[in-house]
Amino acid sequence: MRTIRIAITHTAATIHPIHALVCEHPDVHRELLLYFSLSDGYETAINYLEGDPDVYERALQDLEIDEYEVYPDGEDGCYSYLRDELDDYNKSLATAFRRDELAVVPPVEYLPDRRLLLTLVTTADEFQKITEEIPAEVSIDVLSIDSAPRAAGSTLTSTQRRAIETAWELGYYEIPRTADLEAVAAELDSAVSSVSDLLRRAHANLVAAELGVGD
Template sequence: MHQFLVEDNSIRRAYLRHWNFSNPDYVAALLHVVGTADGRREEYVTRLDAVDTVSEYSVTPVDDRSFYVYIREAARGFASQLRALLDGTDLLLVPPIEYGSDGEVTIEVAGDQDALQSLVADLPDELSVSVSRLGEYDAYRESRASALTARQREVLDVARERGYYETPRQTTVREIADEVDCSKSTAADHLRKAEARVMSLLDDHPMMP
């Protein structure tokens, strides 16, 4: 299904929100799939039907651009490899795991640094790994994101991806609006509300000096 994200431009990303590895025979998982256009849910479900390891699934719409997918899948492939890597460690995978349309998977891991280094060293040779951030765990990063509506998060994601917050600015509100298929004023309103919400949360939980 990650390959489907790479191939289909209408699906922007998927977040693995929750999972259960307790049964040795199968994995239960909840994904949040975010697209760019209405009607792509059917294409995603069609591809999901073709995955022989999936025994059952349920799709719940969030809005016209995103939906949840509950999946029960045979515990082999990526899931079994991930479970094997974590076996015998005290490392924690911090939800969500993000699947990008560029083929990358972003995973946040909490635990001892030496154990993390061993985990990275034990990954299959065909995987290319880069560490983007090291530091103390920050629970407020996820709470800030989840405080936004799905549409606000989508517009904010596009703004960040397109360099709206770079210096000098790499895109315009008009270009962001075209990307998410809305008017310029609507995109500006989503950005303003998202920025205000994030700033209010920063005020609630100020950074320590």
């Protein structure tokens, strides 16, 4: 088994409208899919959105998503519960990833350039089958290949834990905050974008552990 980090690049026609919001609206920056399940053509998902919760909820209303709830996380983020029927294209994409020898490790990340970033744990043979079965309209790029994932019970990587601890010590989690993301990045001698990614992944892992999902 190997851990494979990939990017799937959608077109304007293939990306789901709610995920396209990240690409099209200036007040929505990134979306993390923390948990999802597929059954009878319907997707049930728990997400975290970086951006204006009101903009996101209005989009859900306009798109007539079958079921949803939005839980604001301050003024610049929110969690959401969504259940909606997939169109034929997204059903075929989801089918390519529904196999016994495959685990999708959350979070799945949607970026403004229409890329979908996800981590798979699978065999080389099964990954080859996935690349052959995904719809031709999208492209797939391998970002990294690593050894088998961490043992169960280790919620955070050492790098994520260090980022969380540094942010805590500096006051990033105080209300109101006494340190911003730039201060945490400076302390860690790392780029702001890299630290933001580390913290979001750590938060997603902690949420998944608390909810008992994703493993």
